[in-house]
Amino acid sequence: MEQIQLKKNAPIGVFDSGVGGISVLKELIKIMPRENYIYYGDSLHAPYGTKTLEQVRSLTRAHAEELFQRGAKGLVVACNTATSAAVRVLREEFPQIPIVGIEPAVKPAATCMENPRVLVMATPMTIREEKLKQLIAKYSDRGEIIPLPCPGLMDFVERGDLEGEDLRRYLTELLYEYTIHPVNSVVLGCTHYPFVKDMVQEILGSEVAIFDGGEGTAREMRRRLEEAGLLTDAETEGTVVFDNSLSGEAKEQKIALCRKLLEKK
Secondary structure, eight states: OOOOOOOTTSOEEEEESSSTTHHHHHHHHHHOTTSOEEEEEOGGGOOSTTSOHHHHHHHHHHHHHHHHHTTOSEEEEOOHHHHHHHHHHHHHHOTTSOEEEOOOOHHHHHSSSSSOEEEEEEOHHHHHSHHHHHHHHHTTTSSEEEEEEOTTHHHHHHTTOSSOHHHHHHHHHHTTHHHHTTOSEEEEOSTTGGGGHHHHHHHHOTTSEEEESHHHHHHHHHHHHHHTTOSOOOOSOOOEEEEESOOHHHHHHHHHHHHHHHHOO
């Protein structure tokens, strides 16, 4: 790839395996409302959480390079699975570009009180990855940290099913054990999961604290852009361009869902 010329008013690329990264995009816009964004969802190859490390790394690298070719001055990998698989490799390959991944919010969940019981909800691949295992080990002296694989949960969000009865049944069964033996806090370890936060809260109870990594990721992106002298000097609100690896009507439907999720309170 040719040498990349980074420009202040170029867009920030935001990449996810589908629509889940919209939860991170919302935080980016809150913190940097004057920036422009390109949001790219790889729905054609979703879910990433059931793929091999090599598959996820290859897909993430290809889409990152595409965003850089489109002029992105920075990249947010708004997918826990892709972050675990590829962010370190991307930083080595593109050292001049600010690249930020997302990390499950284990630290705030484990330090929110004395000796908490923490449930970490994530995709099967994120749970298997060494990165999450090391993160859990780092804070395991602060309380009991329980990883919970959630196969299929992101699919509800990809379909736009955020409050249906099928989702309620799925979550009720998945979380049943933790209604009998309660937890103090929950980590939403996939960017899709904040969109079902209300139902998780309802099932586990209002006293359970729920954390996700979106805000921290957005703040880190701002810090890196500032450090590189790449924060926009625009004085008006920025724009968002949506793109997706699907084609035709399926692509238009997915982009419409992205817009709907971005507007969701």
